[in-house]
Amino acid sequence: QVRFVESGGGLVQEGGSLRLSCAPSGQIFNKVNVGWFRQAPGKEREFVAGINWTGGSTLYGDSFRGRFTISRNNAENTVHLQMNSLKPEDTAIYYCASTSYAITYYSEAYTYWGQGTQVTVTS
Numbered sequence: 631q632v633r634f635v636e637s638g639g640g641l642v643q644e645g646g647s648l649r650l651s652c653a654p655s656g657q658i659f660n661k662v663n664v665g666w667f668r669q670a671p672g673k674e675r676e677f678v679a680g681i682n683w684t685g686g687s688t689l690y691g692d693s694f695r696g697r698f699t700i701s702r703n704n705a706e707n708t709v710h711l712q713m714n715s716l717k718p719e720d721t722a723i724y725y726c727a728s729t730s731y732a733i734t735y736y737s738e739a740y741t742y743w744g745q746g747t748q749v750t751v752t753s
Contacts (some may be wrong), residue, residue, distance in 0.1 A: 633654065634652050634653065634726050636745065638747060639724060639749045641750045645716065647712070649711070650726075653707055654707065662683050663728065663729050663731070663732065665677065665678075667724070667726075669725070670721060676691065678711065679699075680729075680733030681700045681702050682732070682733055689734070709726060711726075721751050723747065724748075725744055725746045
């Protein structure tokens with residue numbers, strides 16, 4: 631069973647940047663499509679970005695296109711989420727997850743999830 635470990639979260643001021651990383655625990659990221667989601671207190675889980683297993687196709691939620699960039703390094707077995715121009719409303723727990731389907735906005739399509747990493751943006 632694949633599990634993911636997210637890292638890179640933390641406290642940052644508005645306008646700052648963070649780079650999140652996602653790595654599988656115990657398995658290789660081979661031919662796995664990966665998505666990043668986030669969930670803020672009292673809100674539903676929200677799709678942030680996704681990337682297919684080759685890295686050749688990406689998908690972004692409307693609120694994140696232009697500010698966030700998803701990438702992967704299969705040689706290093708990691709997927710990254712570069713977050714720039716952060717806003718207080720970006721404060722949330724960020725999760726990575728895998729899907730055997732094409733990358734999609736729908737969290738129900740993702741099977742394996744990490745525990746999340748907290749991102750807090752102060753004004």
